[in-house]
Amino acid sequence: MYSKKIVIRYAADIVDKPVVYSLVKDFDLAFNIMRARVSPRREGLVVLDLTGTKKNFDRAIGYLKDLGLNVESLSKSVTQNIDKCVHCGTCLSFCSTNALDIDTKTMKITFDPEKCNGCELCVKACPPRAMEINLL
Numbered sequence: 001m002y003s004k005k006i007v008i009r010y011a012a013d014i015v016d017k018p019v020v021y022s023l024v025k026d027f028d029l030a031f032n033i034m035r036a037r038v039s040p041r042r043e044g045l046v047v048l049d050l051t052g053t054k055k056n057f058d059r060a061i062g063y064l065k066d067l068g069l070n071v072e073s074l075s076k077s078v079t080q081n082i083d084k085c086v087h088c089g090t091c092l093s094f095c096s097t098n099a100l101d102i103d104t105k106t107m108k109i110t111f112d113p114e115k116c117n118g119c120e121l122c123v124k125a126c127p128p129r130a131m132e133i134n135l136l
């Protein structure tokens, strides 16, 4: 089974379409809505944790893009706020992908967004809330 968290941004003219229903019915994906910001006749955003076969997941992403929706991995929205980070290292033990690492020369904690899978564990674990999810 394949699982991934994605952010879908809706244009105002597509908010009414049953997009999530189609992901279940047509692509046999299970979903968990992690966040949603949808208002009638306004742009919307939904964060989904999708699970299914990789093939169906890829087909579903193609379907969403064909509809004109903006779809990206939640990991693209994760950032390390350098102004808040105190380099305590708490987040390191939560990061299974090594996106968070320590520079042994400077002893600073570094963040590589290319390795991040958007699990959000560091966001909850970071005492000064330096790991952020930016969903503008």
Ligand code: SF4
Residues within 6 Å of the ligand: 080, 084, 085, 086, 087, 088, 089, 090, 091, 092, 109, 125, 126, 127, 128, 129, 130, 131
């Ligand atoms: S837990 Fe937060 S403050 Fe500590 S190193 Fe990680 S990002 Fe920086």
Ligand code: SF4
Residues within 6 Å of the ligand: 075, 078, 094, 095, 096, 097, 098, 099, 100, 115, 116, 117, 118, 119, 120, 121, 122, 123, 131
């Ligand atoms: S969201 Fe998950 S994978 Fe990304 S940096 Fe934080 S702990 Fe690591």
